[in-house]
Amino acid sequence: xxxxxxxxxxxxxxxxxxxxxxxxxxxxxxxxxxxxxxxxxxxxxxxxxxxxxxxxxxxxxxxxxxxxxxxxxxxxxxxxxxxxxxxxxxxxxxxxxxxxxxxxxxxxxxxxxxxxxxxxxxxxxxxxxxxxxxxxxxxxxxxxxxxxxxxxxxxxxxxxxxxxxxxxxxxxxxxxxxxxxxxxxxxxxxxxxxxxxxxxxxxxxxxxxxxxxxxxxxxxxxxxxxxxxxxxxxxxxxxxxxxxxxxx
Amino acid sequence: xxxxxxxxxxxxxxxxxxxxxxxxxxxxxxxxxxxxxxxxxxxxxxxxxxxxxxxxxxxxxxxxxxxxxxxxxxxxxxxxxxxxxxxxxxxxxxxxxxxxxxxxxxxxxxxxxxxxxxxxxxxxxxxxxxxxxxxxxxxxxxxxxxxxxxxxxxxxxxxxxxxxxxxxxxxxxxxxxxxxxxxxxxxxxxxxxxxxxxxxxxxxxxxxxxxxxxxxxxxxxxxxxxxxxxxxxxxxxxxxxxxxxxxxxxxxxxxxxxxxxxxxxxxxxxxxxxxxxxxxxxxxxxxxxxxxxxxxxxxxxxxxxxx
Amino acid sequence: xxxxxxxxxxxxxxxxxxxxxxxxxxxxxxxxxxxxxxxxxxxxxxxxxxxxxxxxxxxxxxxxxxxxxxxxxxxxxxxxxxxxxxxxxxxxxxxxxxxxxxxxxxxxxxxxxxxxxxxxxxxxxxxxxxxxxxxxxxxxxxxxxxxxxxxxxxxxxxxxxxxxxxxxxxxxxxxxxxxxxxxxxxxxxxxxxxxxxxxxxxxxxxxxxxxxxxxxxxxxxxxxxxxxxxxxxxxxxxxxxxxxxxxxxxxxxxxxxxxxxxxxxxxxxxxxxxxxxxxxxxxxxxxxxxxxxxxxxxxxxxxxxxxxxxxxxxxxxxxxxxxxxxxxxxxxxxxxxxxxxxxxxxxxxx
Numbered sequence: 001x002x003x004x005x006x007x008x009x010x011x012x013x014x015x016x017x018x019x020x021x022x023x024x025x026x027x028x029x030x031x032x033x034x035x036x037x038x039x040x041x042x043x044x045x046x047x048x049x050x051x052x053x054x055x056x057x058x059x060x061x062x063x064x065x066x067x068x069x070x071x072x073x074x075x076x077x078x079x080x081x082x083x084x085x086x087x088x089x090x091x092x093x094x095x096x097x098x099x100x101x102x103x104x105x106x107x108x109x110x111x112x113x114x115x116x117x118x119x120x121x122x123x124x125x126x127x128x129x130x131x132x133x134x135x136x137x138x139x140x141x142x143x144x145x146x147x148x149x150x151x152x153x154x155x156x157x158x159x160x161x162x163x164x165x166x167x168x169x170x171x172x173x174x175x176x177x178x179x180x181x182x183x184x185x186x187x188x189x190x191x192x193x194x195x196x197x198x199x200x201x202x203x204x205x206x207x208x209x210x211x212x213x214x215x216x217x218x219x220x221x222x223x224x225x226x227x228x229x230x231x232x233x234x235x236x237x238x239x240x241x242x243x244x245x246x247x248x
Numbered sequence: 249x250x251x252x253x254x255x256x257x258x259x260x261x262x263x264x265x266x267x268x269x270x271x272x273x274x275x276x277x278x279x280x281x282x283x284x285x286x287x288x289x290x291x292x293x294x295x296x297x298x299x300x301x302x303x304x305x306x307x308x309x310x311x312x313x314x315x316x317x318x319x320x321x322x323x324x325x326x327x328x329x330x331x332x333x334x335x336x337x338x339x340x341x342x343x344x345x346x347x348x349x350x351x352x353x354x355x356x357x358x359x360x361x362x363x364x365x366x367x368x369x370x371x372x373x374x375x376x377x378x379x380x381x382x383x384x385x386x387x388x389x390x391x392x393x394x395x396x397x398x399x400x401x402x403x404x405x406x407x408x409x410x411x412x413x414x415x416x417x418x419x420x421x422x423x424x425x426x427x428x429x430x431x432x433x434x435x436x437x438x439x440x441x442x443x444x445x446x447x448x449x450x451x452x453x454x455x456x457x458x459x460x461x462x463x464x465x466x467x468x469x470x471x472x473x474x475x476x477x478x479x480x481x482x483x484x485x486x487x488x489x490x491x492x493x494x495x496x497x498x499x500x501x502x503x504x505x506x507x508x509x510x511x512x513x514x515x516x517x518x519x520x521x522x523x524x525x526x527x528x529x530x531x532x533x534x535x536x537x538x539x540x541x542x543x544x545x546x547x548x549x550x551x552x553x554x555x
Numbered sequence: 556x557x558x559x560x561x562x563x564x565x566x567x568x569x570x571x572x573x574x575x576x577x578x579x580x581x582x583x584x585x586x587x588x589x590x591x592x593x594x595x596x597x598x599x600x601x602x603x604x605x606x607x608x609x610x611x612x613x614x615x616x617x618x619x620x621x622x623x624x625x626x627x628x629x630x631x632x633x634x635x636x637x638x639x640x641x642x643x644x645x646x647x648x649x650x651x652x653x654x655x656x657x658x659x660x661x662x663x664x665x666x667x668x669x670x671x672x673x674x675x676x677x678x679x680x681x682x683x684x685x686x687x688x689x690x691x692x693x694x695x696x697x698x699x700x701x702x703x704x705x706x707x708x709x710x711x712x713x714x715x716x717x718x719x720x721x722x723x724x725x726x727x728x729x730x731x732x733x734x735x736x737x738x739x740x741x742x743x744x745x746x747x748x749x750x751x752x753x754x755x756x757x758x759x760x761x762x763x764x765x766x767x768x769x770x771x772x773x774x775x776x777x778x779x780x781x782x783x784x785x786x787x788x789x790x791x792x793x794x795x796x797x798x799x800x801x802x803x804x805x806x807x808x809x810x811x812x813x814x815x816x817x818x819x820x821x822x823x824x825x826x827x828x829x830x831x832x833x834x835x836x837x838x839x840x841x842x843x844x845x846x847x848x849x850x851x852x853x854x855x856x857x858x859x860x861x862x863x864x865x866x867x868x869x870x871x872x873x874x875x876x877x878x879x880x881x882x883x884x885x886x887x888x889x890x891x892x893x894x895x896x897x898x899x900x901x902x903x904x905x
Contacts, residue, residue, distance in 0.1 A: 078771030092762035103755040107771040116751045163770055301685050351869045357685045358608040362820060363868045369813060370861030491689055530700040533693040540690050544681035
């Protein structure tokens, strides 16, 4: 077994008296697609926010490629190559799609003088190619805020790819998307994983999607890790079924 | 620099060797702070309910003061004048709400700040045109108390003013807590959309909140005119103070707003005495910056920004 | 640059050069116009392009003005004695001394505000939205009060600036040209700046700073540079303005929060924020309105100003350019590209 790219060890996080995560430990294997499921309020998004540096954690440790990141802030972690998309899609609404992609280039090695550089034709070409990839090429000159919710989601996905992350954390990528488009999205996620070599870590509510997509699935309930395994193992796990049906 | 430091040190020495001066400063500070409390309370109310940050707060105070002044010229006792001024300012607040505030509630926050800033400029200039730039004061006809063998004296009107502020604040708290409208206001503050779905007329709530604030400010203005002075351009100073208080105490924490206001009143008296009157305003602003930075460092530990 | 755009630039440039010769009596007012344009453009870098609405940019203007004054006097005389005499002392500067002092003063008046901007950016950029606006407003008010209480620089009594050595009418013309050149340089600089990736970065900060951080953008760096650019040009403008008026004092000339400080916001909003030309158009319209009200509504001019701000932000949010853009989006390159997308071809890493 290769070294995990994200290694979460005993992470706890409470908001006031509410325990959102209690001693959660999980591993994301490089090059794979890992899923995170669980009923509403089970602490999935909190765990995501802790990993990417949105919240400080109360205890435990988070390693990214063997490096401790639990005390870093969002920007530093993003520059290491770990990126997230938001549940409520977030794009730069007054800029057009091309500009949205151009500003999403990796800022890993950005030096001071790079602030005043121009965008190379290759970069613009790459941005256009990625917009084609998500099917937004014809809308590339439109202001991003004028796109539909589903299109904004695709745009955010393209922005994430533009950033060439090592790991991409997706928070409910299919929520709010027209069911007929979901298959296309699954296909694109798989291609992002296989062709671009991006490790994916996905929160998802849609069981059909996650079973189809993931190589390995973790299930959370009440802030604790409940089960883990391959999609088939998870499907048949009585604890997971109970958690979703509300039995305790 | 020595020329500045030495008198400050001397002033400080006076406070140590003659402790009664402290009593005087604290009493003055509390009575002024009580007026700040009214303005800050109104600001926090409007801020919390409508999310509009009213930079014209201090100018509402000044306008109330001038209305009281105008009434007193017609022989109305200033204490009695509080009632008609409150009513007039309530109506004025309603008009301003309908013309301006209503249209900026849904827009971004800076818009409301700027719109009320424009309102502040307009109001102070109108007051200046009508009443002139001189400082004015209201003769309330009260005498003074002498305490501690005449070492400390305090005008009776300050005590009355303090009492009035307390009464008003308590009345507001009771209104918000117990009345049907008060409940609607609190519901709207928490979630305007949910309140609307549940049948609360949020537009009416906004209008009422803003008008109540305007009336409170008006009353505060009359009180300020009685215990101190009013001038068309003093408004901005009260606005800044109200912001300092609300930023420090936080929205929705009304006891903290009152206590912070009283504290600010006392601090200002001390800084005016020790550093000199010209630093009084700078102290308030400096305090604002310190508070903002302090809250910011607290938040940074939570990886958040103050917004 | 396209031909009509080049022609427009040339016409404006010629108009700018000819104006003081046609109306020599109005040179100072025309110079103020250029300074207004500079105010609006530099404010827009922060407020329009980056979404950080500062109500305290005027602090750089005042700081530049005072730095320049202190340098000009301090090179040849004891500043404390000079200000204590409150205008009684007249120093006879030689041409060389005057221009040398002015050059050094303007240089330091540009550097000083940049240093202040860097310091303030560490302190104030943790604040967002209205907190930032109020915090910067506080800085501007405090700066005015502290300067007024500082006897060494003349306190509230102000400083009489060194007398310009040239003949009658030369002072006005000299500073007119200086203001115009500074504003044009500022325009060219911003024009270049907005063509680089810098503009995308600060636009991204405006639209969603958290998202920009989540992408790993060096937001603190960009914000600091944006404010420093504003501070740099504001400082120079302050130095020139102080010398042009001949007498400076803290409340009305150097840190006029309620006049210049708010004008720059009003002008930008009027023209349409977040564009290169919006602030320029806004400044032009505002300046014209101001001249008219100052002439025909004397006594009422500030009321007219307040009402203008209210009407502007309440009823005409988008500004002149924004209004045009909403009607003719294709003029601004906002359109659906109807040409069919090329076949999706992604091989290997994009």
